[in-house]
Amino acid sequence: MKILNKAGIIFSCMLLIIASLTGCASTQGSKDDKNKQQSVEKVKNINISYVKAPLNVPSIIEKKKSLFENEFSKDDIKVTFPEITEGSKMTEAVAAGSLDFCNAIGATSVIMAAANGVNIKIIGMYSRAPKAFTIMTKNPSIKTVSDLKGKKIAGPKGTILHQLLLGALQKENMKIEDVQFVNMGIPQGVSALMSGSVDVALVAGPAVPQALEKGARIVTTGEGILDASIVIAARGDFLDKHLDIAKRYMNVHEKSLDFMKNNPEETYKLASEETNISIDKVKEMYNWYDFNPQITDKDIKELEKTQDFLKENGMLNKTVDIKTLVKDITK
CATH class of the missing domain: 3.40.190.10 (Periplasmic binding protein-like II)
Structure with missing residues (x-):
């Protein structure tokens, strides 16, 4: 009788332990679900x-x-x-x-x-x-990048266009010191090009076809120089x-x-x-x-x-x- 009682007690304890573990898993699961919900709820x-x-x-x-x-x-x-x-x-x-x-x-x-x-x-x-980023001119004497030496070039410093200019010059064994670079935004640069106050402008996006319509030409694009x-x-x-x-x-x-x-x-x-x-x-x-x-x-x-x-x-x-x-x- 005592043995049966002990067996019953052991069995009951095991049931309690299993129930406890199941409850923990369930609680943990609900906590995880709650955390996931909170991750979304926190973002308003x-x-x-x-x-x-x-x-x-x-x-x-x-x-x-x-x-x-x-x-x-x-x-x-x-x-x-x-x-x-x-x-x-x-x-x-x-x-x-x-x-x-x-x-x-x-x-x-x-x-x-x-x-x-x-x-x-x-x-x-x-x-x-790369094709969307260009070096443009109206100067008839400028046909290639090597013709940029000594010319005044307008463009935004520290941008993809600036990087394009330096990369293009480098391919011709030239440096930024070989040109007169003027830090200027794209619209201002195009205006300066059209007025003749600069020889070259660094132009990107819709400003490219607009400049072409006004008589500018593309000296080079970013193709083969950078991925932009x-x-x-x-x-x-x-x-x-x-x-x-x-x-x-x-x-x-x-x-x-x-x-x-x-x-x-x-x-x-x-x-x-x-x-x-x-x-x-x-x-x-x-x-x-x-x-x-x-x-x-x-x-x-x-x-x-x-x-x-x-x-x-x-x-x-x-x-x-x-x-x-x-x-x-x-x-």
């Missing part, structure tokens, strides 16, 4: 930069088709699109915590910001468009807390690319309406762009080349490990 607003020029078609489609709003409204997350067109201003907003995603930003701006301590990460490629990498970047601490949101963000971006592929005519029409560029010009420029968001080994090398360019030209004192700057969530 997402701020995504909106830059439509030179021809940022995926951004235009995402905005016009409300793709981000459709995705994040499921969790009552409000999406706003501040129009910040300068890369340096975008990284300042990231540093201040007021911008979560830079939907199209020059790699130069991201590298410079990261080197100066801004917690920012590259999460995908936005575009590669535009990237998608995100606030580092936002990624740490909300990687799931960032992955959903990239999924939406992929949807915009699918739309572009499956609806070309509507894509051209929307891009034309948003940029005030004729549909014919949009079609011409569209072919200049590679919008594949995957980050390749070649992209990494281009980013490293960009950092070398910045350092060699005195725009960067510190450097960053490009591979740690990249957090590829497109895979």
